[in-house]
Amino acid sequence: MPRSRYKSLVDAFAADIRAGRLLPGTRLPTHRELASREGLALVTASRVYGELEAMGLVSGETGRGTFVRETSLPPNLGIDQQDVAAGMIDLNFNYPSLPGQGDLLRSGLRQLAAGGDLEALLRYQPHAGRLHERVSVARHLGARGLTVGAEQVLMVSGAQHGLAVTMMAFLKPGDVIAADALTYSGFKVLAEALHLEIAPIAAAESGPNLDALEKLCRRRRVRAVYTMPTMHNPLGWVMSAEQREHLVAIARKHDLLIIEDAAYAFLAENPPLPVAVLAPERTVYVSGLSKSIATGLRVGFVAAPIEKVAAIERTIRSTTWNTPGVMTAIACAWLDDGTVMQLEEEKRRDAQARQIVAARALDGLRCVTHPSSYFLWLPLSEDARADQITKALMKENIAVSTAEPFATSVHVPHAIRLALGSVDIDTLKAALARVKWMVEAYS
Numbered sequence: 001m002p003r004s005r006y007k008s009l010v011d012a013f014a015a016d017i018r019a020g021r022l023l024p025g026t027r028l029p030t031h032r033e034l035a036s037r038e039g040l041a042l043v044t045a046s047r048v049y050g051e052l053e054a055m056g057l058v059s060g061e062t063g064r065g066t067f068v069r070e071t072s073l074p075p076n077l078g079i080d081q082q083d084v085a086a087g088m089i090d091l092n093f094n095y096p097s098l099p100g101q102g103d104l105l106r107s108g109l110r111q112l113a114a115g116g117d118l119e120a121l122l123r124y125q126p127h128a129g130r131l132h133e134r135v136s137v138a139r140h141l142g143a144r145g146l147t148v149g150a151e152q153v154l155m156v157s158g159a160q161h162g163l164a165v166t167m168m169a170f171l172k173p174g175d176v177i178a179a180d181a182l183t184y185s186g187f188k189v190l191a192e193a194l195h196l197e198i199a200p201i202a203a204a205e206s207g208p209n210l211d212a213l214e215k216l217c218r219r220r221r222v223r224a225v226y227t228m229p230t231m232h233n234p235l236g237w238v239m240s241a242e243q244r245e246h247l248v249a250i251a252r253k254h255d256l257l258i259i260e261d262a263a264y265a266f267l268a269e270n271p272p273l274p275v276a277v278l279a280p281e282r283t284v285y286v287s288g289l290s291k292s293i294a295t296g297l298r299v300g301f302v303a304a305p306i307e308k309v310a311a312i313e314r315t316i317r318s319t320t321w322n323t324p325g326v327m328t329a330i331a332c333a334w335l336d337d338g339t340v341m342q343l344e345e346e347k348r349r350d351a352q353a354r355q356i357v358a359a360r361a362l363d364g365l366r367c368v369t370h371p372s373s374y375f376l377w378l379p380l381s382e383d384a385r386a387d388q389i390t391k392a393l394m395k396e397n398i399a400v401s402t403a404e405p406f407a408t409s410v411h412v413p414h415a416i417r418l419a420l421g422s423v424d425i426d427t428l429k430a431a432l433a434r435v436k437w438m439v440e441a442y443s
Helices: 001-017 031-038 041-056 102-112 131-143 159-170 184-193 210-219 241-254 306-319 324-334 340-361 386-395 425-441
Strands: 058-061 065-068 153-156 176-180 195-200 222-227 255-262 281-286 299-302 373-379 413-419
Touching: 041 058, 102 324, 131 281, 131 299, 131 324, 153 159, 153 306, 153 386, 159 184, 159 222, 159 255, 159 281, 159 299, 159 306, 176 184, 176 210, 184 195, 195 210, 210 222, 210 241, 222 241, 281 306, 299 373, 324 340, 340 425, 386 413, 386 425, 413 425
Parallel strands: 176 195, 176 222, 222 255, 255 281
Antiparallel strands: 058 065, 153 299, 281 299, 373 413
C-alpha cells in the first residue's frame, strides 16, 4: 500500500473522530474487516489502528475490539490534580482533613517559634534528617510493628519522594520492576520517568497472584517488586500473613528488592506485620504523613536495611538535599506528643463512616473496597465505557478517575476509582448518588 494512501486512511479516521462524525465509544471494524474493506494487508490495517492509538484517538481492548476514545477528557485524568477545576466536586484525589487541623498547625507554629532551635532550622540539615527526628520516626514505626534503628531511617519530602529516591538509588533505566496490574498511579508515573519496565502482576481474589509473580521471575530478570500490602491503592487489599510470607519467599528465591508502600497503612485496623519485618534484609519501607495529617505537610520517611542507607542518602542529596527543617520539626513534634496517632485514629473512623455512606449511595453496584479505606473501585459492566461516564460526570462538576492512570497492563479495564476523603459528607452523598445514576444510565 503506498504510504500516501496509508496516511490518508489514518488522517480520514482522525478527522472523523475529531469532528464528531465517529462518536466516543463507537466500535470500529476489526483489523480483518478493515483490511478486507480497504484492500489492505492485515499487518497494514493493524498499523493504521496502531497509529490512531498512539495519537490517543482509539483504544484497543482485548476480546472486545477497537473503540473511539473520549478525546475531550483532560490528559492523564487521575494524575494531574490541576485538571480539577475550581468548584468541581473532587472524587479524584484524596486529601482528607478533619475539623480543627488548621488550629493544630497554628499551635504547632507557635510552639516552634517559642523554642530555642528556630535558627538552626533555617540552615541546611543532614541529608537523612537530624538524629532526634530519625529517632521519633523509628519510635512511630515501632508502634506499627516495624522495629528499626534510627540509623535505618531517612527523612524525605513525602512518600512520593521516598519512592523516587529508593527507585533512583537501586534501579537503572531498562530494569524490570514487578507491580500489580492495577497500582498506585504515582508509582506508574515515576517508573515511566525513570525508564523502568513495569511487569504487571495479575490480581487474585484478595491480593496479587503470587504464582504469576513466580512465573514472571522465572521468565524475566526482575530486579524489584513494588507492593502495597496494607491498604492497596486503588483496590483496598490487606494481604494476609500467608500472602506476605509467600511474597518474601519469592523475593528471596529470585533476589528481588521489595519496595513496600505504606502510605495508607494507618487506615487498617490490626493488619499483619509489615513485609519489612519478614524480610528486613531486602525491603525498603516507604510512608509519610500526607494522608494521616495533611497533604501540604510534605514530610515522609524511608526505613531501609543499614547497608542500603548510604545509597538512598546520596540520592536525597542529589534531589532535595534535605527535607525542609521547619516542616520536619513540626511533624516530629506531633509524632512525639501523640498528635499523629490521634489523627490516624480519627481519620480511620472518618473513612469508615464514608464507606458506609458510599455503600448506601451505590447500593446495587459492584464495589471493590475496604471498610476503612478512603477510596473504592467501581468496575463497570461489559457495555459501559469509563471515559463516557467520566465526561458526563465532569459536565455535572464531579471529577472521578478512570482506570487508565492505575493500569500497568496492556488491557485497561472499564472502571472508575472514587476518592471519598476530599469533600464533606453531605456533598459526598449527593455526588455518589449522581455517580450511581450515571453508571446505570450508561450501562
